[in-house]
Amino acid sequence: MDEIGQKLRTARIEKGYTLDDLQQITKIQKRYLIAIEEGNFDALPGDFYVRAFIKQYAETVGLNADELLTQFQQDIPDTQPQEYVEQSVENRTRSERSSAASPVNKLRQHAVPIMIVVAVVIIVFGVYFVMWKSSQGPKQTVPTDSASVSVSSKKASSSAKSSTKKTSSSKKAASSSKKKASSSSKKAEQSVAVTTVSSSQQTATVTNLPKSGNKLTVAAPDGAAWIAVYVNGSISWQGTLQGGSDHTVDLPDGVTSFAVHSGNTPGTTIKLNDKTVDISGATGVVRTITFKLADSSTTGSGD
Missing domain, CATH: 1.10.260.40 (lambda repressor-like DNA-binding domains)
Structure with a gap:
């Protein structure tokens, strides 16, 4: 070396x-x-x-x-x-x-990572904006059956009035016919009789239930309650109601049976077509109330 x-x-x-x-x-x-x-x-x-x-x-x-x-x-x-x-x-x-060591060369070395970060930020912001925009869209309301019935009733009433103006004799006949029809089609009042089977089971026998337009409303006026509603043997709705809230289930036409299962029955109220069902006869906190239709209910008529 x-x-x-x-x-x-x-x-x-x-x-x-x-x-x-x-x-x-x-x-x-x-x-x-x-x-x-x-x-x-x-x-x-x-x-x-x-x-x-x-x-x-x-x-x-x-x-x-x-x-x-x-x-x-x-x-x-x-x-x-x-x-x-x-x-x-x-x-x-x-x-x-x-x-x-110049700033330009250093910037070139970090240009690609910076561009990737900017692209990711833009994509995330875009997705968030689209989701926010879609959540602000107008909500459509479905017209209720009662509104349709009301419109139909008005049209029928208008048609009846125009037909009664033809002759005095037809007016008298129409008036007599309406009275007879009113008398024959007069609805029998709905009633519910509750029988206590055990501390956790009750049976509610419903008489004169209308054939259509029936509504079952469950509520928790004082405190939270978990509730499930069964229609014709299948669950129709379930959830936890907070104090002061309620939920209404539209019963299908021709319903044969339905039931309410509550995890806090003393804090639960039930209404069938806006009429309160008395479920105070049992002592169980967790309870199932099964509604059955009496034979006479088949004679009831809907709107």
């Missing part, structure tokens, strides 16, 4: 640098650093690079570069002026360092 190379290598090791560290600091390729340490100057890209590389190596490991070059001047090729070598190698290295 050449003496100057040995001296440089010793200084590098004392500094704690590896060849990879030195390559990173000086930007001189590792193979050229090895060639300098071994005194194999012919492996360098040209004679005019030898002095520049040695000087940069020496300064990096803390040696006096000028004294080192003077001491081993006879071992170092000197085919180009020192100023040219310094400008062509050292200045180029400094330019590369300053270029790599």
Whole structure:
């Protein structure tokens, strides 16, 4: 190993640098650093690079570069002026360092991650905006059966009035006919008789239930109650009612049976077509009230 190379290598090791560290600091390729340490100057890209590389190596490991070059001047090729070598190698290295450390290059290095983050933010905001917009849309209301019945009744009444204006005799006949029809079609009043089977079971027998338009309303006036409503053997609705709230279930035409199961029966009220059902006869907190139709209910008529 050449003496100057040995001296440089010793200084590098004392500094704690590896060849990879030195390559990173000086930007001189590792193979050229090895060639300098071994005194194999012919492996360098040209004679005019030898002095520049040695000087940069020496300064990096803390040696006096000028004294080192003077001491081993006879071992170092000197085919180009020192100023040219310094400008062509050292200045180029400094330019590369300053270029790599410039804000523009740093911004370019982070441009892709920044663009990805911005894109993700835009997508998330877009999804949130679409969901918010859809939740603000107008809600359609479904007309109730009672409104349809009311309109039909008005039309029928108007038609009846126009027909009664033809002759006085037809008026008397229509009036007599209406009285008879009213008398014959008069509804029998709905009634509910509740029988206590056990502390957790009650049977409500319904008489004269209309054939259509029936509504069952459950409420929890004082405190929360979990309630389930069964229609014709299948569950129609279930949920927890908070104190002061209620829920109405429209019973289908031709219903044969229905039931109410409550987890807090003392705090639950039941209405069938706006008429309160008395369920106070049992003592169980959890209770099932089963509604059955009496035979006479089949004679009742709807609206």
